[in-house]
Amino acid sequence: MPVDFSGTWNLVCSDNFEGYMLALGIDFATRKIAKRLKPQKVIEQEGDSFSIQTTSAFRSYFVQFKIGEEFEEDNKGLDHRKCKSVVTWDNDKLVCVQTGDKKNRGWTHWIEGDQLYLELCCEEQVCTQIYKSA
Ligand code: VLP
Numbered sequence: 001m002p003v004d005f006s007g008t009w010n011l012v013c014s015d016n017f018e019g020y021m022l023a024l025g026i027d028f029a030t031r032k033i034a035k036r037l038k039p040q041k042v043i044e045q046e047g048d049s050f051s052i053q054t055t056s057a058f059r060s061y062f063v064q065f066k067i068g069e070e071f072e073e074d075n076k077g078l079d080h081r082k083c084k085s086v087v088t089w090d091n092d093k094l095v096c097v098q099t100g101d102k103k104n105r106g107w108t109h110w111i112e113g114d115q116l117y118l119e120l121c122c123e124e125q126v127c128t129q130i131y132k133s134a
Helices: 017-023 028-034
Strands: 007-015 040-046 049-055 060-066 071-073 083-090 093-099 106-112 115-122 125-133
Touching: 007 115, 017 028, 017 115, 017 125, 060 083
Parallel strands: none
Antiparallel strands: 007 040, 007 125, 040 049, 049 060, 071 083, 083 093, 093 106, 106 115, 115 125
């Protein structure tokens, strides 16, 4: 039985989101707003199919995918760069590789206790976020 990420999750802390946004080339004004946000994630997991809706007061982002199936990601409302993305399991971690203009871009989700972790990577920057069940 794989881990179940389904649920509603609220951001409780974030480390180096600024570095991650800088690596993505997000402008100063947007970073200033974005770093104050407390996004909520609603994750739906059914077998190999996932959807992740990230909502905030400023921008929101929706992605859906199947494990192991490459998809086109537009990153609309984020940095707008198109990527070829693929999500796979690494044991109990959900690992997304986002291939495009930016090196080493991707994210990893995992659960520890009652907390959802998200590691966001771009170039040399790693941002770690923790979400708690709503
Ligand atoms: C852009 C970079 C902040 C900052 C400006 C807008 C959406 C894994 C994955 C599923 C992500 C989140 C990426 C956040 C990039 C911010 C708007 C913040 C709210 O999540 O859960 O897409 O990649």
